[in-house]
Amino acid sequence: MDMRQMFCKAERLKSKIVFKELMTEGHSVKKYPFVLVWKRSLESLEFPIEIAFSVSKKRFPKAVDRNEIKRKIREVYRRNKFHWHKKLSDSYSVLLIYTSKQKMDLDVIQNKLILVFERFISDVFDKDT
Numbered sequence: 001m002d003m004r005q006m007f008c009k010a011e012r013l014k015s016k017i018v019f020k021e022l023m024t025e026g027h028s029v030k031k032y033p034f035v036l037v038w039k040r041s042l043e044s045l046e047f048p049i050e051i052a053f054s055v056s057k058k059r060f061p062k063a064v065d066r067n068e069i070k071r072k073i074r075e076v077y078r079r080n081k082f083h084w085h086k087k088l089s090d091s092y093s094v095l096l097i098y099t100s101k102q103k104m105d106l107d108v109i110q111n112k113l114i115l116v117f118e119r120f121i122s123d124v125f126d127k128d129t
Helices: 016-025 063-085 106-128
Strands: 027-031 034-040 049-055 092-098
Touching: 016 034, 016 092, 027 106, 034 106, 049 063, 063 092, 063 106, 092 106
Parallel strands: 049 092
Antiparallel strands: 027 034, 034 092
16 A cells, blocks of 8 residues: 555546546535545556546536546645545546535545545445345
C-alpha cells in the first residue's frame, strides 16, 4: 500500500464511454449534498476507484465557484481514499455529483463525503451477495 496521499492521473475517470455507461446502467447512492453513481469496472484498473467529480453549472454559473468546490471535494477524497480502497476487492468507476445550491466548508464536505462512501461500500457488498 502506497502511503503517499496523491490523486494521480490514473485515478481520474476520463472515458466518455464509461460516463455514458454510468448514466444509463450505473447504481446510485445519495447522501446530501452528494450523489455517487457507480458501476463495477470490467477491466482491472491500477486503482480500485476511477473517479470524476461534477458540480452543476446551473447551480453555480461561475466557473471559479465550481472549481473551488471540486478542489475541496478532491482534497477530501485524496486524504481519505486509502480507507475505502482497502475495503474494495474489485475496480469501480465512480461519478461524484455535488447537488447543493450553496458552498460548504471543507469539514462539512469531509463528513458528508465519508458518509456517502460508507453507503457506497455497503451497497457494493449488498450487490455482491
